[in-house]
Amino acid sequence: MLVDTFSFRQVPAFALTTIRKFADNVCEMKRMAARDFEDILQCIIPCFEGLLPDAHNNAIMTLLYICAYWHALAKMRMHTDTSLGLLDDTTATLGYELRHFAWVTCPSFQTRETQSEYDARKRVEARRTTQPAGTGQLSTQSMPVLAGGRRPRQFNLRTIKLHFLGYYPKSIRESGTTDSYTTQTVRSQPMWLDYRNRSLHYCQGEHEHRRVKAQWERTNGVRAGSQVVNIDARESRMHEMAHELLGIGLDIPGIASHLSDVSAPERIPPEHHHHIGNTEKNFVNLRDWQTQHSDDPIVEVRVC
Numbered sequence: 088m089l090v091d092t093f094s095f096r097q098v099p100a101f102a103l104t105t106i107r108k109f110a111d112n113v114c115e116m117k118r119m120a121a122r123d124f125e126d127i128l129q130c131i132i133p134c135f136e137g138l139l140p141d142a143h144n145n146a147i148m149t150l151l152y153i154c155a156y157w158h159a160l161a162k163m164r165m166h167t168d169t170s171l172g173l174l175d176d177t178t179a180t181l182g183y184e185l186r187h188f189a190w191v192t193c194p195s196f197q198t199r200e201t202q203s204e205y206d207a208r209k210r211v212e213a214r215r216t217t218q219p220a221g222t223g224q225l226s227t228q229s230m231p232v233l234a235g236g237r238r239p240r241q242f243n244l245r246t247i248k249l250h251f252l253g254y255y256p257k258s259i260r261e262s263g264t265t266d267s268y269t270t271q272t273v274r275s276q277p278m279w280l281d282y283r284n285r286s287l288h289y290c291q292g293e294h295e296h297r298r299v300k301a302q303w304e305r306t307n308g309v310r311a312g313s314q315v316v317n318i319d320a321r322e323s324r325m326h327e328m329a330h331e332l333l334g335i336g337l338d339i340p341g342i343a344s345h346l347s348d349v350s351a352p353e354r355i356p357p358e359h360h361h362h363i364g365n366t367e368k369n370f371v372n373l374r375d376w377q378t379q380h381s382d383d384p385i386v387e388v389r390v391c
Contacts, residue, residue, distance in 0.1 A: 094134035094135075095109040095110075095113050095127075095130065095134055096111060098130045098133075098134070106126050106129065106130065107126060109126070114201050115201060115203050117203075128151075128154060128155055128158060129155065131151055132151050132155070135148070135151065136148060143192050143196075146184075146187060146191070146192050147188070147192065149184060150184040150187075153177065153181050153184050157174070157177045157178065157181050157252075160174045160177055161174065161255050161259075161265060162265060162266075163264060164266050166264055171259060171260060174256045174259070175256045178253055178256060181252065182252075186244065188242065189241075189242045189243075189244050193241055193242045197239065198239065198241065200237050200238050200239075200240050202237075204237075205236060205238075209236075299315065302315045302318045302319060303315055306318075
């Protein structure tokens with residue numbers, strides 16, 4: 088708690104959104120976004136420096152530096168064979184440092200769940216005690232409890248997020264840099280535009296639940312499921328109609344206006360190493376693009 092209440096609060100904000108002001112207690116932060124984790128990683132080294140004995144302090148400083156270094160490499164918007172090789176080596180080093188932290192550093196300290204985790208667990212246990220016996224609830228008394236009622240917690244290496252870190256270099260080689268795609272696409276917005284057939288393609292993503300919730304609020308609550316299906320069908324048909332009208336030169340405000348200024352992608356001279364477009368509205372599906380140019384001997388694309 089000492090490092091939370093003093094060190095992080097002393098870190099000044101930088102620009103408007105680059106480094107935001109930290110909360111009073113970083114460990115108790117809830118609903119953290121990616122920018123929150125990034126800010127903590129960028130500012131954590133001076134906050135933790137000298138906090139632990141020298142043997143463990145050096146190991147933790149090395150781990151934090153490797154984490155920040157790996158994060159900077161993974162976020163690069165342009166990669167070369169050299170930088171990807173460096174990312175490969177850094178990923179291996181990161182794995183070694185994480186295992187050293189879990190197997191050597193963590194057992195040297197007695198760590199336990201935070202106060203908010205303890206309070207949440209006690210609320211769940213209180214609700215379970217009010218349920219009748221034989222409901223199939225698991226017992227919560229099998230784990231040891233430290234003084235104050237908080238259970239011990241250890242760093243867990245067996246998580247899917249740590250497992251997927253090793254796939255980043257391969258993914259960048261096959262699909263491009265990490266700023267080129269996202270998993271937060273909402274289906275109501277076009278994912279890409281097929282220039283040959285002038286057709287829209289949609290894709291569901293992490294934010295799809297927001298669209299369904301918005302449709303649910305438009306119902307009267309009576310057989311809401313069927314009403315949501317009807318709303319979705321009408322929206323899909325309206326998008327198709329808007330695209331058909333767009334094809335004959337008309338524009339529907341609020342539906343197809345974001346496609347009115349989409350034009351065919353400008354041609355890039357082959358001698359240019361790279362090109363940054365003037366707009367982000369010219370979406371191209373790489374799989375369809377590869378199929379359309381499969382007979383071109385000059386083009387060699389690897390898409391997985």
